[in-house]
Amino acid sequence: MAHDLIPCETRADDTASSAMAGAVVIVCTTCRARTVDEDGSTRYGERVGPAVSERLCTALRDQGLAPSVAVTGAACMAGCGRPCAIAIQAPGKAGYLFGSIETDEEISAIATFAGQYLELADGWCSSLQRPEALKGKTLARLPAPVVAFPLSMANAESVE
Numbered sequence: 001m002a003h004d005l006i007p008c009e010t011r012a013d014d015t016a017s018s019a020m021a022g023a024v025v026i027v028c029t030t031c032r033a034r035t036v037d038e039d040g041s042t043r044y045g046e047r048v049g050p051a052v053s054e055r056l057c058t059a060l061r062d063q064g065l066a067p068s069v070a071v072t073g074a075a076c077m078a079g080c081g082r083p084c085a086i087a088i089q090a091p092g093k094a095g096y097l098f099g100s101i102e103t104d105e106e107i108s109a110i111a112t113f114a115g116q117y118l119e120l121a122d123g124w125c126s127s128l129q130r131p132e133a134l135k136g137k138t139l140a141r142l143p144a145p146v147v148a149f150p151l152s153m154a155n156a157e158s159v160e
């Protein structure tokens with residue numbers, strides 16, 4: 001998977017910032033602007049990720065979250081029909097994938113949610129707890145990764 005750090009202007013060293021961040025927001029670098037014609041056909045235009053990342057960095061900075069939330073990029077997160085797709089993750093926390101993040105209000109809501117997310121012990125929250133502008137835009141909420149254990153242990157437990 002391609003991972004490209006998208007630098008926020010406020011950071012001198014993004015690698016260090018990413019390592020210290022409490023959460024990482026991942027912006028799809030390959031989502032394309034989507035328009036639906038009157039006949040219902042869909043057209044895809046230019047890539048929107050770079051501009052969305054820049055506006056997200058601004059929103060995080062404006063909300064005082066830039067030191068705590070890193071921004072990175074990934075090529076396609078399977079939300080292609082809902083550009084721009086944006087995910088948020090942190091170790092030990094539920095992860096989220098949002099789609100159709102386009103407007104300044106929606107991008108600002110992602111930043112606001114990132115701030116809320118930092119305060120959630122396990123990352124789990126309902127749609128009612130998330131910013132209004134993100135209603136209907138959650139494509140996935142995944143539980144925190146479980147600690148892996150050897151397959152032989154799983155088999156032994158299932159036999160008993």
Ligand code: FES
Nearest residue numbers: 028031077079080
């Ligand atoms: S191209 Fe962005 S999710 Fe697939």
